[in-house]
Amino acid sequence: MTATQETGYDEFLDALEAGEGYYAECSNGHGTLPPRRVCPHCGDRELETVPLAPTGEIVTYTTVSVPTPAFDDDAPYVTAIASFGPVRLTGIVRNAGEDDLEIGREVTVTIEPTETTDERTIAFEP
Numbered sequence: 001m002t003a004t005q006e007t008g009y010d011e012f013l014d015a016l017e018a019g020e021g022y023y024a025e026c027s028n029g030h031g032t033l034p035p036r037r038v039c040p041h042c043g044d045r046e047l048e049t050v051p052l053a054p055t056g057e058i059v060t061y062t063t064v065s066v067p068t069p070a071f072d073d074d075a076p077y078v079t080a081i082a083s084f085g086p087v088r089l090t091g092i093v094r095n096a097g098e099d100d101l102e103i104g105r106e107v108t109v110t111i112e113p114t115e116t117t118d119e120r121t122i123a124f125e126p
Helices: 009-017 069-074
Strands: 022-025 048-051 056-064 077-084 087-093 106-113 120-125
Touching (some): 009 106, 077 106, 087 106
Parallel strands (some): 087 120
Antiparallel strands (some): 022 048, 106 120
């Protein structure tokens, strides 16, 4: 079993927070985020840990005005999906409003607490 297969979501967040993000890649080149034991694309069980690219690119985003209760105090906020090579992450965009964003905008990934629950969440910085 590789390191990626042994880790869970909290370990993944720890790695992102330390600037050492990673993803799992199968022998067919499919990328997936931990925790995974099997490639969801082809069923390969041999997953290798690969460093996450230092920057990603926004592929879509939206402003959330009516959030779930876990994000009540954070609203309104911009949430985005960013491509980091063969994997995509979803996170909250910090230090930029919707007017400052566009598809293709380069971002870095960080981990920040939410305003509502103070729990860690994935965030993007332009």
